[in-house]
Amino acid sequence: MRRSLTILALAAAFAIALPAAAQQQAADALNERAKAAMMSEPPQALALATQAEQRAATIGDVTARNRTAATALWLQSEALIRSRDAKAAAPRITRALRLIGGASGPSKLRGDLLLARAGVQQSQARPAEALASLQEAFRIFGEVNEKRSQSIALQTMAMLYTDAIDLASADKYLKQAAEIYEGDPQLLLFLYNNRGNVLLQMERATEATAQYRRALNVARTLGSETVLPPILANLARSLMVENKLDEADTVISEGLAIIRRSGKGSEARLLTLAADSAYRHRDLPRARALIERSFVGVNLAETPIAFRDAHLTAYNIYKALGDDARALPHLERVRKLGDDTAKLATTTSTALMAARFDYANQELRIANLKAEELRKAAEFQRTIFLGLGGATLVIIVLLSIGLFTIRRSRNQVRAANTELNQTNVALEKALKAKTEFLATTSHEIRTPLNGILGMTQIMLRDPAVPAATRDRLGIVHGAGMTMRALVDDILDVAKMETGNLTVELAATDLHATLRDVTRMWDEQARAKNVGFKLDFADAPRWIETDSGRLRQMLFNLLSNAVKFTEAGEIGVRAVAEGERLRLAVSDSGIGIPADKHEEIFESFKQADSGTTRKFGGTGLGLAIVRNLAHALEGEVAVASVEGQGTTFTVDLPLKLVEAPAGSDAETQGGETIVVLDKNPIARGMLRTMFTPKFAAVEFAATPDEAIDRVPDDQPTLLLADEATLKSAGEDAVAVLAALVERAKQKGARTAVLWAKPDEEMIAALNGTGVGTIVAKPVAGPALIEALIAGAQENHRRSGDGKLESQAA
Numbered sequence: 001m002r003r004s005l006t007i008l009a010l011a012a013a014f015a016i017a018l019p020a021a022a023q024q025q026a027a028d029a030l031n032e033r034a035k036a037a038m039m040s041e042p043p044q045a046l047a048l049a050t051q052a053e054q055r056a057a058t059i060g061d062v063t064a065r066n067r068t069a070a071t072a073l074w075l076q077s078e079a080l081i082r083s084r085d086a087k088a089a090a091p092r093i094t095r096a097l098r099l100i101g102g103a104s105g106p107s108k109l110r111g112d113l114l115l116a117r118a119g120v121q122q123s124q125a126r127p128a129e130a131l132a133s134l135q136e137a138f139r140i141f142g143e144v145n146e147k148r149s150q151s152i153a154l155q156t157m158a159m160l161y162t163d164a165i166d167l168a169s170a171d172k173y174l175k176q177a178a179e180i181y182e183g184d185p186q187l188l189l190f191l192y193n194n195r196g197n198v199l200l201q202m203e204r205a206t207e208a209t210a211q212y213r214r215a216l217n218v219a220r221t222l223g224s225e226t227v228l229p230p231i232l233a234n235l236a237r238s239l240m241v242e243n244k245l246d247e248a249d250t251v252i253s254e255g256l257a258i259i260r261r262s263g264k265g266s267e268a269r270l271l272t273l274a275a276d277s278a279y280r281h282r283d284l285p286r287a288r289a290l291i292e293r294s295f296v297g298v299n300l301a302e303t304p305i306a307f308r309d310a311h312l313t314a315y316n317i318y319k320a321l322g323d324d325a326r327a328l329p330h331l332e333r334v335r336k337l338g339d340d341t342a343k344l345a346t347t348t349s350t351a352l353m354a355a356r357f358d359y360a361n362q363e364l365r366i367a368n369l370k371a372e373e374l375r376k377a378a379e380f381q382r383t384i385f386l387g388l389g390g391a392t393l394v395i396i397v398l399l400s401i402g403l404f405t406i407r408r409s410r411n412q413v414r415a416a417n418t419e420l421n422q423t424n425v426a427l428e429k430a431l432k433a434k435t436e437f438l439a440t441t442s443h444e445i446r447t448p449l450n451g452i453l454g455m456t457q458i459m460l461r462d463p464a465v466p467a468a469t470r471d472r473l474g475i476v477h478g479a480g481m482t483m484r485a486l487v488d489d490i491l492d493v494a495k496m497e498t499g500n501l502t503v504e505l506a507a508t509d510l511h512a513t514l515r516d517v518t519r520m521w522d523e524q525a526r527a528k529n530v531g532f533k534l535d536f537a538d539a540p541r542w543i544e545t546d547s548g549r550l551r552q553m554l555f556n557l558l559s560n561a562v563k564f565t566e567a568g569e570i571g572v573r574a575v576a577e578g579e580r581l582r583l584a585v586s587d588s589g590i591g592i593p594a595d596k597h598e599e600i601f602e603s604f605k606q607a608d609s610g611t612t613r614k615f616g617g618t619g620l621g622l623a624i625v626r627n628l629a630h631a632l633e634g635e636v637a638v639a640s641v642e643g644q645g646t647t648f649t650v651d652l653p654l655k656l657v658e659a660p661a662g663s664d665a666e667t668q669g670g671e672t673i674v675v676l677d678k679n680p681i682a683r684g685m686l687r688t689m690f691t692p693k694f695a696a697v698e699f700a701a702t703p704d705e706a707i708d709r710v711p712d713d714q715p716t717l718l719l720a721d722e723a724t725l726k727s728a729g730e731d732a733v734a735v736l737a738a739l740v741e742r743a744k745q746k747g748a749r750t751a752v753l754w755a756k757p758d759e760e761m762i763a764a765l766n767g768t769g770v771g772t773i774v775a776k777p778v779a780g781p782a783l784i785e786a787l788i789a790g791a792q793e794n795h796r797r798s799g800d801g802k803l804e805s806q807a808a
Contacts, residue, residue, distance in 0.1 A: 027055035027068045034075045042082040049075035069108060069762075071097040077116045086123040093117045111140035111149055118156060128158050134160070151181040155191055158198070167202045174198060189218040193231055197240065205241040212238055216449050225262045229255040232267045237309075238276075245277055252277065268294045272310040286711045287317045298327050307335060426670055445712055447488050455478045472657070490620065496627045503631050507657045508547040510574065510581075511536055516691060517551050518572055521558040531569035539574035543581065544655040549628045553636075556621035557585040557648050565589035568645070581654040591642040600638070601626045625650070672696040673787075674748075676706040676720040676739075678727065693788070703739045707746070714747040717787060722755055722776070737768035744769070751787055755777070 030052035034363070038043040053072035059065040073096035078091035095111050111503045112136035117606040121130035138153040154177035163171040174195040182188060196211035206216035212235040219227050232255035232454075239248035244572070252274045259265045275290035291314045303311065311330040318327035457467055465473070518534050525532040554572070561570045568588025575582050592600060601622050625648070629636045634652035675686055678701045690697045710716050720739060725732040740750045751772035752765060765773050772785045 003029070008314070013184065023058045023495050024064060024068065025054045027059065027072070030055060031068070031075060033069050034072075034079070038075070038078060038082070041500065042079040043164075046076055046079035046083070049073075049079065066099040067109065070099040070113070073099075074109065074113050074116060077113075077120070080120050081116065082124070085656055086120040090115065090120045093120065106140040106143045108141070108149065111137045111144070111146065111153075114140070115149070115153060115156065122156075122160065127163065131157065147181040148184055148187065151177040151187060151191070154180065155187075155194060156224075158194065161196055162194075162201075167198050170198045171202070185218050185222055189215050189222070189227065189231075192218065192398065193624045194232060196556075198233055200234075200238055200241065205238050209235065218565070225258050226264055228258050229265045229270065232258075236270070236273045239751055240273065240277060244279055248273070251276055268298075269310070271574065272313055275317060276313045279313065279320065284317065284321055288321060291317050294684050298332055303333060317628075351806050449480060449484055449487065456480065496624070501627065501631055503546040504547055505546055507660050508543055508545050508550070509541060509547075509659075510539055510543050511541050512552060512695070513547055514554070514572065514574060515695070517554045518558065521562050521570070524562050525565070525570050528566065530562070530565050530567060533569060533571040535571070536574040539576050539581065540654070540656055542657050542659050544657045545652065545766060546632060550634060553625045553650055554583065554585065555629050556625050557650075560621060561585055561587035561589065561646075564646075576654055581652045583650040583652070586645065586647040588645040591644055591645055592638065592640040593642050594640075597638050597640065601636075622648075671715040671717060672698065672711060673717045673719060674698045674700060674706050674709045675698050676703065676718065676724050678724050679721075682721070685780075689784065693784055703735060703742075706739065708740050710743060710746045710748050712746060716746070717751060718743045718748050719751045719753065719787070721753045724754075733768060734788050735766050736765070736770060740769045 022703070030048050034045040034048035034052065037048065050074045053069055053076070056065055056068040056072055059068060073092045077092045077096070080086065080089035080092070092144065093113055093116050097110070098111060100107065101177065108177045114133045118130040118133035118137065121127075121133060134153050134157050138150055138157075141147075141149040141153060154173045158170040158173035158177070161167070161173065176192060177191055178188075178195075192211045193216035196208040196215065199205075199208035199211060212231060215231050216235060217229070219231055232251050234332055236248040236251040236255070238524075239245075252270050255270045256267060256274075259270070267539075271290050271294035275287045275294065276289060278287035279285075291310075294310060295314065298307075300311075311333045315327050315330040315334060318324070318330065319631060343471070414667065430523075458472050459473050460470060462479065465622050514534060514536050518532070520530045522534075558572070565587040566589070570588075571584075572585045573584045573586070575584075619654065626636050629650055632652050634650060637649045637651070639649070640646035671694050673688075673690050673696070675683070675697070677683060677686065683699050687697050687699075694717075700709050703720075703725075706718060706720070709798045710718060720736060722732060725735045729735040736752060750769075751773045751774060752770050753774050753776050754761065754765065757765060757773065757775060771790075772786060774783060778786070
């Protein structure tokens with residue numbers, strides 16, 4: 001014994017010798033362990049909190065010592081309440097509240113202590129005091145933004161009103177508790193279960209069953225077998241009220257199995273419910289056996305209110321069996337418990353009404369105080385208003401004097417502005433008249449010009465027109481195209497001057513656009529023995545821009561490059577640098593003097609009059625390029641050495657985009673089409689039709705030439721025309737079969753144009769292995785659709801499948 005005392009004394013001395021910070025940490029750690037053990041082991045939590053209080057006594061700082069000790073006392077009281085020893089908890093709560101009484105402002109700890117005090121007061125049948133404690137705790141939790149604790153306070157209020165049989169108020173508080181906080185599954189479990197109890201007492205069994213099922217789902221998620229049997233018992237009771245006896249039996253069996261498996265909890269309530277179910281099934285012997293098991297070891301004269309339903313079930317069973325001697329004690333206990341319940345409800349209800357009345361009086365006093373404060377504030381505001389009114393009057397007088405002083409100068413300014421406005425109106429009218437004249441004149445010229453171009457195109461496609469006449473028509477058509485380009489430039493300038501120039505940003509295939517724009521100028525440059533080079537290796541393919549405006553800028557720049565270059569080379573280069581796209585058009589032409597670099601971007605301006613006489617042109621091209629670059633949020637720059645050449649660089653913002661649906665490499669930009677057709681007119685129409693859809697368009701007059709034009713390293717479509725196949729051999733189908741076989745060896749897909757094939761001919765064409773059959777006559781869009789559909793079909797099926805198109 002002496003040895004033990006010595007050890008304890010040494011331990012105490014060592015604890016006192018520890019630094020204050022270490023004592024603080026040790027006490028906090030003990031409090032945290034007590035919180036963790038509170039739900040499952042209240043006695044252990046009580047012991048840990050007691051040790052924490054002892055450690056707190058050695059903390060040097062008074063505020064920290066009081067706060068830590070109060071926390072330990074609160075945890076002790078919670079453990080005692082859970083152990084049904086509210087009497088021992090009450091003084092600890094009082095001590096804790098006294099310790100933190102000097103702290104400024106609300107705190108969560110004060111709210112927790114008030115919540116615990118309400119639990120003690122409720123267990124001691126002091127509902128009015130409990131309600132006041134809960135209301136104060138709820139207010140404090142609101143001020144410190146503790147939603148979870150507010151929800152607990154509301155649930156506890158609901159239990160008070162349940163005891164008072166004020167079920168509507170209880171349900172209201174439970175719903176508010178659910179709305180305030182739903183973040184703690186364990187808290188939700190008790191909320192759903194308690195609300196189910198309230199709804200069942202309100203004879204709303206269907207809603208009660210739904211609440212019990214929600215509580216059961218949360219309990220299963222938590223994996224707690226301790227709380228499952230009580231919830232299953234409540235669910236079974238609700239199902240029996242709904243007369244769902246079979247489902248209730250299943251729930252009861254599950255609850256009994258959990259208790260027997262875990263060895264925790266009492267079977268009494270579930271056995272009572274099972275006996276009631278057997279009674280309802282009219283299985284009286286089984287009902288008697290079950291009810292007797294539920295009352296084993298129970299003193300019938302001292303059962304609590306919770307046993308009232310069990311006594312009533314026992315009475316019904318014994319009464320049905322004719323055993324009045326056993327039924328009578330249960331009936332007497334039912335009456336006694338009913339009287340106790342009514343007495344408790346009356347007492348609680350009266351106390352709660354008094355508490356609510358006192359609370360209302362407090363609210364009234366608070367309202368009167370607020371009204372007095374508002375009255376004083378109104379008087380103060382009136383005083384301020386009168387002072388401000390006087391000051392405002394003085395300011396108004398001073399302003400009036402100032403306004404009178406400046407009126408004369410304002411009239412002078414107004415007269416000058418009137419004259420200036422008249423001048424501006426006249427200038428605007430002149431500019432508008434010029435713009436309208438340009439637009440109207442250009443439109444009037446375009447109408448007959450389109451008729452001329454349309455008729456020359458029709459005559460050029462007529463095979464009956466002699467060659468000499470065709471050459472002359474070609475000259476007329478070329479002159480018309482030049483004139484239409486001039487008219488378009490004038491219209492664009494008119495739009496730019498009026499601010500009506502618009503851009504439409506969309507996903508654009510930059511590579512295809514550059515190939516398409518440069519193709520015509522490539523031919524014209526080579527016709528002058530001038531080299532032409534296109535380089536877009538360092539540029540992305542799909543960008544967001546206005547492809548039409550991009551073409552227009554490049555068209556004007558290339559037009560000048562070809563026009564002013566007699567020898568050497570013309571180059572087009574696209575390169576991405578960071579978030580910018582740079583398009584450079586260079587030539588080895590006559591160059592531009594350094595002092596003319598800005599002037600050439602003005603409308604109707606060229607480097608000098610000699611250039612205009614020698615090379616022609618309106619001087620609008622570069623003005624249009626600069627305006628279009630600005631519209632696309634970019635800029636254009638020029639670098640030139642007179643006599644050596646010029647480089648124009650268009651700098652645009654670069655925004656990469658994904659390729660649009662249906663624009664993959666095999667169906668559009670990345671695929672080459674080789675057309676086997678000897679007809680020059682058909683070739684011209686097909687080139688126009690296929691150029692926007694394919695990377696390259698090649699023509700061949702014979703099957704051998706067609707195979708030679710199929711590249712080895714690029715997706716290719718070989719399209720054969722019936723007339724050309726027939727001119728290559730007596731059996732056109734056999735010629736097609738040989739062509740298809742050779743095309744497959746080079747990895748190309750195939751298609752054939754055939755005039756109105758019947759079913760027998762379609763079968764013969766399918767036998768050749770051709771991929772797509774298109775019946776003639778066929779419209780251009782339908783032909784494109786059939787060929788692209790063939791490419792997409794090749795992705796979805798094996799190579800042996802056939803695609804037939806009867807588009808007309």
